[in-house]
Structure formats: structure tokens, C-alpha cells
Amino acid sequence: MSMEKLKSMIDASDNIVFFGGAGTSTESNIPDFRTADTGLYSSKGQKYPPEVILSHSFFMKYTKEFYRFYKEKMIYPEAKPNLAHLALARLEKQGKLKAVITQNIDGLHQMAGSKNVLELHGSVYRNYCIKCRASYSLDDVVNSIEMVPKCKKCGGIIKPDVVLYEEGLDTYTLEKSIEYIVNADVLIVGGTSLVVYPAAGLIEYYRGNKLILINKSTTPYDHVANLVIQDSIGKVLDCIVGE
Template identity: 65%
Template sequence: MNFAELKQMVATSSNIVFFGGAGVSTESNIPDFRSAAGLYQAKNESAYTPEEVLSHSFFMKHTEDFYDFYKSKMIYKDAVPNQAHLALSSLERDGRLKAVITQNIDGLHQMAGNRNVMELHGSVHRNYCMKCNKFFDLSYILNIKNLVPRCDVCDSVVKPDVVLYEEGLDMELLFRARECIANADILIVGGTSLTVNPAAGLVREYAGGKLILINKMPTPFDARADFLINDSIGKVLGALV
């Protein structure tokens, strides 16, 4: 099938689901994790690996070190949606895209205008007191004078609503994502290495014959794809809309 036919297929569907990862936001200058230029490959002067720092046990034991890394490496407050985000927003406005399922925590899909976004790994924009559960936005985390944000009501530590290593996903959210993918006419997967479970396993829930996989690097699911495109996700999605 040529690209014109693929575009026509997308144009005539009313039940598209998008599942994406860190590669969706790299064109917004947010580094991914596992590529050659990714976060896990960057020079690290700390005695700890990024995987260790981004774990629940590290957060509990070394909260200051966690926040030092988190604020400098995980938050990109000036990032704006790129062509991929804008294309997905356009698909939703046109009634073709039913859901965005993302592993990203940056909130750029919502900033672009998408409404039905399932954030499997949480969001930097939501933060909660670990004792009284009071909500705090990102500006509170960034502007508080102390490195470790504390609740202005009970003085307990405020934790980002992001899923750390050793923590489980929200099972209700995961179930909703599975249901959306299972019922999708077209499943577009993009910007993800499909190596992090259980999120990556969601692709197996799709039993249709219109799996579009867009990623610059090979993934374990390439052989399952009905349409495999190794190119910029922003470029491809922008051309499909």
C-alpha cells in the first residue's frame, strides 16, 4: 500500500487510537531514554544510575537527590507541542481519533488540544502531598525555595504523580487503555521502543489488520505491523492528517 492509500484509510476511519512514547516528544527537544542521545546514555556524575534515581525506594531514602535529578532532567517547562502532537489533536477534532495513550509525563498532548489522553506513567503537572493528598501544580514544584517541595498545609513531602520504578501502573487506567486498543479500527503506534512492560504489551490487545507502526529504530513488534514506517513521527503524522 502506498502512502496515499494509507492517508485515505486514516481519513475514512472514525475509531483511531494512538499509542506513543518518548519519541513523540523528542521533536519538542525533550530527550528520550534509550537512544544514543537519550537520558540513560548521558554523562552522569552521580554515583547512581538514572534507573536507580527514578525508583520508589530511592525517592523515599534520598529525596533531595531525587528532586535534584528530577527537576534538572525530567521537567521541560518551556517545551511546546510539535507536529506530531498537533496532528493528533487535529485527528481528534475531526472525530477520527478516539484516544491517545501515552507513556510520556510532559502533558504536551493536552497542551496541543487532545482531550481523551491516558497518561500511563503519570504527569509532571500533577503533584500530591504524601500525607494529606493536597494537589500541587508544576509551578509550585519549580518555584518553591526548597529543593524538596513540602505541603503548605501539613509540611509533608510532595510527590510527583509519576510512576517510578518499583511502582505499579493504575490498573483501572490500564484496563481502559486495553479496551480502547482492542476496539480500535486503526492503531497507530509511534515514538516508542516497545520494550517497557506492561505498557508495551498493550499492542498485543489489537487484533485488527491496520496496525501502523512509526519509529526511527526497530522494535520487537515490527513483524506485527501492517504498515511499518521508519521515519520522523512528526513528519509522518503531519502528512497523514
């Protein structure tokens, strides 16, 4: 019954917005953040808690330690788009999906073919020198001889264009995300526990009556959603979205 209701909502709309989190990429074998022992935020074997390592002040003070964790835990260049990413790209191609708003930094939505992707927390594929702002690719970071990649132009430290703790979200990306959500007919929220702010608070801007939550576990917003499906987001979207 839930799947039929979801399909009818999608079929009837040409103004859909998708808002997703880490659970959208777990089916691409990228760990989520908070699963015990296996999540990215598991402190197992770590000298410092991950929340500390992924902070701006830690990056500036202990850059080598930051990059040791970042290269091991945050970069998955071999990951491929899964059924969820591919279904959303099809939905956009059909003219029904207006934007993908993601908390992920893995670039898998673009790899799947989505064009209008708003990355709230940045991307591992964009990197820049903190001194002269020169741009660098993910390969430049991964293949650097030293643990800390340095700028070829000025010798400054290269920083991933990802939002760390103590840093604010990009204003333009945030404002565009709010604009899409405010104007959306259907808002599909998937693969996120909706506990990390300010990103989680974005769904409060939704004014419609077709809020759909697809997640394997419960969220604080289940009680206000118009449809809740606790299942694999890839399986659900692939089943609903045709070619």
C-alpha cells in the same frame, strides 16, 4: 506508497487509537530515554544510574538526590507541542481519533488540544503530598525554595504524580487503555521502541488488521505490523492529517 496506504487507512476510519512513547516528544526537544550520552537514562555525570534514581525506594530514601535529577532531567516547562501532537489533536477534532495513550509525562498532547489522553506513566503537572494528599502544581514544585518541595498544609513531602520504578501503573488508566485498543479499528503506534513493559505489551490486545508503526528505528513488533514507516512521526502525521 506507505504514505498513501496510511492516508487511506486514516481516511476510511472513525475509530483510531494512538499509542505513543518518548519519540513523540523528541521533536519538542525533550530527550528520549536511551540515546547514548544524551538520553535521559544516560548515566554520564551521575552518581547513581537513572533507573535507580527514578525508583520508589530511592525517592523515599534519598529525596533530595531524586529531586536534583528530576528537576534537571525530567521537567521541560518551556517545551511546546510539535507537529505530531498537533496532527493528533486535529484527528480527534475530526471525530476520527478516539484516544491518545501515552507513556510520556510532559502534558504536550493536552497542550496541543487533545481531550481524551490516557497517561500511563502520570504527569509532571500533577503533584501531591504523600502525607495528606493535597494537590500541587508543577510551578509549586519548580519554584519551591527548598530542593524538596513541602506541603503548605501539613509539611509533608510533595511527590510528582509519575509512575516510578517499583510502582504499578494506575489500574483505571491501564484498563481504559486496553479497552480502547481492543475496540480500535486502526491502531497507530509512534515514537516508541516497544521494549518497556508493561506498557509495550498493550499492543498485543489489538484485534484488528490495521496496526501501523511509525518510528525512526526498528521495533520487536515490526514483523506483525500491517504498515511500518521509519521516519519522523511529526512529519508523517502532519503530511497525512488535514486541517
